[in-house]
Amino acid sequence: xxxxxxxxxxxxxxxxxxxxxxxxxxxxxxxxxxxxxxxxxxxxxxxxxxxxxxxxxxxxxxxxxxxxxxxxxxxxxxxxxxxxxxxxxxxxxxxxxxxxxxxxxxxxxxxxxxxxxxxxxxxxxxxxxxxxxxxxxxxxxxxxxxxxxxxxxxxxxxxxxxxxxxxxxxxxxxxxxxxxxxxxxxxxxxxxxxxxxxxxxxxxxxxxxxxxxxxxxxxxxxxxxxxxxxxxxxxxxxxxxxxxxxxxxxxxxxxxxxxxxxxxxxxxxxxxxxxxxxxxxxxxxxxxxxxxxxxxxxxxxxxxxxxxxxxxxxxxxxxxxxxxxxxxxxxxxxxxxxxxxxxxxxxxxxxxxxxxxxxxxxxxxxxxxxxxxxxxxxxxxxxxxxxxxxxxxxxxxxxxxxxxxxxxxxxxxxxxxxxxxxxxx
Amino acid sequence: xxxxxxxxxxxxxxxxxxxxxxxxxxxxxxxxxxxxxxxxxxxxxxxxxxxxxxxxxxxxxxxxxxxxxxxxxxxxxxxxxxxxxxxxxxxxxxxxxxxxxxxxxxxxxxxxxxxxxxxxxxxxxxxxxxxxxxxxxxxxxxxxxxxxxxxxxxxxxxxxxxxxxxxxxxxxxxxxxxxxxxxxxxxxxxxxxxxxxxxxxxxxxxxxxxxxxxxxxxxxxxxxxxxxxxxxxxxxxxxxxxxxxxxxxxxxxxxxxxxxxxxxxxxxxxxxxxxxxxxxxxxxxxxxxxxxx
Numbered sequence: 099x100x101x102x103x104x105x106x107x108x109x110x111x112x113x114x115x116x117x118x119x120x121x122x123x124x125x126x127x128x129x130x131x132x133x134x135x136x137x138x139x140x141x142x143x144x145x146x147x148x149x150x151x152x153x154x155x156x157x158x159x160x161x162x163x164x165x166x167x168x169x170x171x172x173x174x175x176x177x178x179x180x181x182x183x184x185x186x187x188x189x190x191x192x193x194x195x196x197x198x199x200x201x202x203x204x205x206x207x208x209x210x211x212x213x214x215x216x217x218x219x220x221x222x223x224x225x226x227x228x229x230x231x232x233x234x235x236x237x238x239x240x241x242x243x244x245x246x247x248x249x250x251x252x253x254x255x256x257x258x259x260x261x262x263x264x265x266x267x268x269x270x271x272x273x274x275x276x277x278x279x280x281x282x283x284x285x286x287x288x289x290x291x292x293x294x295x296x297x298x299x300x301x302x303x304x305x306x307x308x309x310x311x312x313x314x315x316x317x318x319x320x321x322x323x324x325x326x327x328x329x330x331x332x333x334x335x336x337x338x339x340x341x342x343x344x345x346x347x348x349x350x351x352x353x354x355x356x357x358x359x360x361x362x363x364x365x366x367x368x369x370x371x372x373x374x375x376x377x378x379x380x381x382x383x384x385x386x387x388x389x390x391x392x393x394x395x396x397x398x399x400x401x402x403x404x405x406x407x408x409x410x411x412x413x414x415x416x417x418x419x420x421x422x423x424x425x426x427x428x429x430x431x432x433x434x435x436x437x438x439x440x441x442x443x444x445x446x447x448x449x450x451x452x453x454x455x456x457x458x459x460x461x462x463x464x465x466x467x468x469x470x471x472x473x474x475x476x477x478x479x480x481x482x483x484x485x486x487x488x489x490x491x492x493x494x495x496x497x498x499x500x501x502x503x504x505x506x507x508x509x510x511x512x513x514x515x516x517x518x519x520x521x522x523x
Numbered sequence: 524x525x526x527x528x529x530x531x532x533x534x535x536x537x538x539x540x541x542x543x544x545x546x547x548x549x550x551x552x553x554x555x556x557x558x559x560x561x562x563x564x565x566x567x568x569x570x571x572x573x574x575x576x577x578x579x580x581x582x583x584x585x586x587x588x589x590x591x592x593x594x595x596x597x598x599x600x601x602x603x604x605x606x607x608x609x610x611x612x613x614x615x616x617x618x619x620x621x622x623x624x625x626x627x628x629x630x631x632x633x634x635x636x637x638x639x640x641x642x643x644x645x646x647x648x649x650x651x652x653x654x655x656x657x658x659x660x661x662x663x664x665x666x667x668x669x670x671x672x673x674x675x676x677x678x679x680x681x682x683x684x685x686x687x688x689x690x691x692x693x694x695x696x697x698x699x700x701x702x703x704x705x706x707x708x709x710x711x712x713x714x715x716x717x718x719x720x721x722x723x724x725x726x727x728x729x730x731x732x733x734x735x736x737x738x739x740x741x742x743x744x745x746x747x748x749x750x751x752x753x754x755x756x757x758x759x760x761x762x763x764x765x766x767x768x769x770x771x772x773x774x775x776x777x778x779x780x781x782x783x784x785x786x787x788x789x790x791x792x793x794x795x796x797x798x799x800x801x802x803x804x805x806x807x808x809x810x811x812x813x814x815x816x
Contacts, residue, residue: 130633134631165569171812205809210809218658219659222661265805364646365662366662366665404663405666406664406670411665456671457671457673457674457675483632522630
């Protein structure tokens with residue numbers, strides 16, 4: 099849905115169409131429109147600039163107008179919503195329309211239906227995902243955009259069934275949406291084929307057979323929120339296929355088949371909230387684990403604990419691990435000269451949040467550390483609400499690690515400080 | 524492929540437990556509940572009984588409730604922030620378990636958020652927050668009863684009530700305040716609390732708190748609650764009409780900082796016949812339009 103070359107006049111045209119609606123909406127009982135204007139700026143602090151067309155000290159510089167329009171029926175439980183951002187990228191001086199969500203809701207009996215572009219989040223991890231197989235924008239996350247931008251909408255159909263025995267949620271997604279990953283234009287990052295300029299991408303075609311299915315069954319069992327999950331679709335992070343490993347001239351990004359089966363549980367315990375989640379990633383295109391281009395199957399789990407420390411202060415800790423299957427097959431098939439992953443990868447997170455002055459100030463610190471990779475990401479953040487409308491957030495992303503190809507270590511030269519200012523209307 | 528087998532086994536087990544898990548039946552509610560008034564036998568009430576009755580009058584009126592709430596946070600210089608929400612409450616048993624559902628309309632950064640509490644007087648509450656921007660429901664830690672509710676001068680405990688047995692209560696005197704005949708009860712906290720001592724003026728007729736003074740560890744007054752408007756909300760029709768006295772305007776003022784919070788309840792409705800299912804993940808994600816419009 100992100101289209102890069104939109105003429106400014108097109109945006110003006112859309113705005114002119116919408117603005118009378120805004121005025122009209124305020125007088126109509128069945129429509130409301132609101133939104134915000136936001137500026138997001140993130141500057142690299144390492145004094146280095148990646149080469150390329152977008153070479154700049156900035157990882158991010160943009161202004162964003164959010165319009166969120168809702169209409170609903172008085173006689174039946176039905177509603178429609180469009181949540182769109184009109185974005186000006188100051189680095190490239192390009193305009194863009196980011197349709198965050200656009201859907202129609204209808205409720206009847208025990209069923210809730212949603213058709214259209216929508217955002218979904220599953221699982222119990224704090225910024226660690228196992229059964230949340232939905233698309234994510236890692237560029238937004240690594241350059242300090244507000245957290246809601248970590249999630250990307252997907253175009254599909256959702257059915258939810260609610261009852262006392264079991265609740266169920268089924269997503270049918272015919273249109274594949276990959277994760278948005280950092281590119282060498284704006285990030286220093288690890289690329290095993292950095293010397294190969296020719297690139298191609300093969301996304302799963304929008305065929306009936308490629309339609310992604312994601313199912314969650316959930317209910318409360320005694321005092322525990324329990325969910326089980328099943329997903330059939332594709333890895334959202336691309337795999338790389340060189341035309342040959344010895345002297346590649348073309349590298350193709352593709353998205354191998356994936357199924358995920360998992361469960362999660364969350365309950366109030368030990369004076370806080372205890373979370374557990376696990377999942378099995380079945381890499382269907384590499385069942386034997388001997389294809390070096392495709393990730394092996396793996397098991398993932400996490401445990402988390404969150405509690406109140408004192409008034410308006412909270413603490414969260416998590417331990418997350420990935421265990422690769424058929425590790426010896428992976429080792430034996432890895433081409434020489436390429437980094438070798440460990441069989442057991444883990445991450446520890448630590449979060450502390452503190453609210454001050456009637457919650458107008460929020461201080462927070464999120465730390466990721468991987469014992470297996472010996473790398474880290476630190477995310478300190480300060481937010482202040484000037485009023486109910488105006489808020490500002492100042493923060494940083496600090497990366498480090500022993501090796502330049504690990505998850506966080508590869509971004510060592512991308513340490514950044516960001517500022518985000520938002521005015522709600 | 525061994526891991527896969529384990530997973531399938533675990534999932535199968537969880538799936539089975541879904542089928543066998545039974546919801547505990549909710550206790551029957553006494554039909555046709557009426558507001559309690561002063562002890563009819565004429566026997567003097569103990570301080571604890573007064574506080575218990577007061578909690579029931581203030582937090583447990585009728586069987587369920589829906590209200591629009593406007594909360595104004597006013598700092599010492601007069602700067603104002605506003606929170607607008609819809610609150611629904613269901614009592615499972617009188618003085619016992621309750622469920623709360625709070626939907627935020629304003630300000631913009633919390634619009635459509637829903638906060639749900641299953642309150643248990645005997646143990647820690649269950650709390651969930653729905654974050655609409657990412658369509659996520661997460662459980663939140665409930666050990667922070669003293670923390671501020673949405674930045675206001677009210678704590679979580681002020682919003683849903685404090686366990687009566689967490690304090691020891693003494694009847695100090697009976698006196699008239701702001702035109703109401705009141706019991707004056709002192710409550711001293713036995714467990715960790717935001718205050719060490721609370722003095723409450725409780726109206727004899729309705730058992731509603733008219734004024735509360737909170738004292739800190741240095742025995743200094745730091746917070747004052749006042750009931751600024753009491754209305755009788757009518758329930759039922761014809762001969763079955765009952766009026767529930769309700770504090771529809773209240774203020775909590777922090778004496779030390781000069782910050783205060785004024786709360787106005789509009790369109791209070793009792794006995795809507797809310798159901799247990801209304802306080803669910805489903806309703807958090809998609810509240811019926813009759814609740815929120």
